[in-house]
Structures are given as C-alpha cells and as structure tokens.
Amino acid sequence: MKRYQNPEIFEHLAMSYALGTLQGKARLRFEKLQQKHLYLRAVTDAYQQRFSPLVELLPAEKPPAKVWQQISKELKLDQQTSIARSNWLASLKGYLPWSVAAFASIAASVMTVLLLNINSQPAAYMAMMKSPVQQDKMMVAMVSHDAMEISFDMPSGALPDDKGMVPTIWCVPKDKNMPLMRMGTLAKGDDHRMPIDSKVWKDMANVREFAISMEPMNAPESPVPTGAMMFTGELAAW
C-alpha cells in the first residue's frame, strides 16, 4: 500500500499541512498528491476549515491604505459594474461542496477551463462521496467528458472486503419519479474506472447524486439497492 493511501498516514499529513508544520519539499510533494487524489484535497480542506477559527483569537491590525489601492488597481475595480457574472458560475457557488470549491480555487488550470467555457456544457461532473455511518470514510467520483468514463478515487480500505457482496454504483435522478440507474460494480484491485457512452454522459445532467451499496454477488440484479449503503454524494457540474 502506498503511504498516502493509508488513512492513518494521509490524515496526519493533511493535518500537518493544514497546521503548517509540513513545509519545504514535503509540502510541495503533498500539494502535488492533492492535485492527483481528490480525497486528499477534501480531507486537507476539512482540516483547514477546522483550524481556521484560531484566527479569531488574533488581535486585528489594519493594513496600510496602499494595500487596498494596489488591489483596486490590479483588479481595475473602478471599472467594474455590479452586473452579475455568468449565471452558470453564480448557480455553481450554491451547488458545489465547499471543499470541492476550494480545490477549484487551487487548480488554476481547471479554473481557466471553467472561465473559458462559461456558457458551454460542463466538462465534467464530480461527487464527493461520504459514508453515512463513518464520517472519516470518503471517496471522490468524477465523470469526465474528455475520457468518457466514470472514475473513483479513494484511499485503500474505503470499500469493505465483504465475501459474496460487491460494491454497486447507483445514480439517483433529480426527478424523484424517475427510477434509479444501476451503473455497474467496482471490483477489488481494479483501477475503479468505468467507460460511458454519450447517452450516459447526457443523462448526468439529470443526476442528483451518486451512491454505492453492497449487493449480493450471485443474486439477480435488483432495480434498487438492497444492501448496506456505503457512500453517497451530490453530483456537481464542473
């Protein structure tokens, strides 16, 4: 098992990063890993969020006026109007999980793509999936138009090793009258990628959330989950 896939290790690294003790090359390496593994990013964001109230203890210090003048000049704020930016981004802000939004702020390249494609279709969908019973268990699902696949990024041990049961992926439609979509199963040891066709890609626009349940391996396929629900997460357009 790689070190960063071990929850005991990566959670300590995430806390150290959020605290600031992870510095130098180790900090850079961890940032690169965060860009690759969204679960690392999400856990780190969660700890940054938890530590941030410490700032409230600091006595406030008014910065010199020149700082605002520089910001205003750099952003050309005197030329700004209060016209709302793209409705697309405005609606996204209430929809994306905070930690995913923070990820976007750091992944500048992704942000550039978003801004350049402001009025076009999303390039991907993402769901940060959490366990309903174990708060520290999580994974990230990404539906990519470029790769035409659904991929799952997770720490090792995220899925239970349950003999006779198989992790099964479900899409929950936004329209409650529509049936659940059974997408397929995740096999132990594979790379957790699933090809999709253009119809499934189009369907993603109507999906509210992803879910993973444990289903009996040799039983007839059920149209609804029958086993324990392991992960759920709302899908957000990118």
Next chain:
Amino acid sequence: MEPHSLNELLIRSGQGDAKAFQHLYDAASPRLFAVCKRLLRDEALAEDVLQEGFIKVWHHAAQFSASKASAMTWMTTIVRNQALDKLRQVKSRPESSEDVEYETLEFASLEPEPDALHQWGEDAQRLWHCLETLKPEQRECILQAFYHGQTHDELARTLVKPLGTVKAWIRRGLEQLRGCLQ
C-alpha cells in the same frame, strides 16, 4: 461584523459587486493581515501576501458557498496558504535569516471571554474544547505552528527541546485533536 454579513458581501463580490468587495476587505483584512504578519514576520511581505490573497478571493468568490463554510473561514484558508507559500519561498532563499524572534502566544490566551465563545460557531467551540484537552506543551507547539508557521526544527530551537520530543508532542497532539474533532 456579523458572520452572515461577511457571507453576503463575499457572495455579492462573486457576482462582480466591487463595492461589496471593498466592504468585505475593510471588514476582513485587519484579521487576515494579522495572520500574514505573524506567519511572515515581515511587514512588507505581509502586505504583498494580503494583496495577492484578496486578488485570489475576488477571482474565486463565485465558488463560495455559505452553506459549507463561513466567509471568514474560506478567506482565511486562501490567505493563510498564500502566506505559507511565501514563507516557503523566503526560507528557501540562502540569505534568509535563521534568527527570528517569535512573540509569545499571549494573544491566544486559553481563557476567552464567555461572550466571545458564545459568538463563535459550533465548530469553533468544538476546536476550543479539543485544544483545552491537550497537554500544555502539545497545545503550545500546535498553536506556534499555526500562528507562526514554525517547522519542527524551528519549534525545537524556540522551545529549547530535542527535535524528537517536539515531533512527538505534535504527533500526539494532532492524534488527540483528530479523535476529539471527529
């Protein structure tokens, strides 16, 4: 300023409202400047980082979601990361000084006023409670690292303790915090 007012200002900034952004800066910059000054221990660098941080806030404000975090939390993460990045760059320069004076943590007295505690959100109160459960030396290391961006080596020098001892304090302190926060 009430937290929900900051949220509103950040949301309006995300919609391109420059006036709201200026009010947001006026309200939040003194606290964030204090963060930058303590981490960087250099007034000019702190000003640069505050400027860069607020430019980033403006560019990404449309992604803020008040249902997931407060505006102050969201902005603190952005500005503090910016400051830690700058600190990393400064420390990597050969001419950077190793002999930096660190202030005490008196400002982070572990006896906040009851009114202040009441104003804090549930998460902040929880963090406070968890910090109180740590041993004093663990708590001091964690707070020094958060406020001053000190590495294990620097903490060992500041506290005049062996490096291994300081690493163990921090590791155990974080483990305890992790359990408490969950």
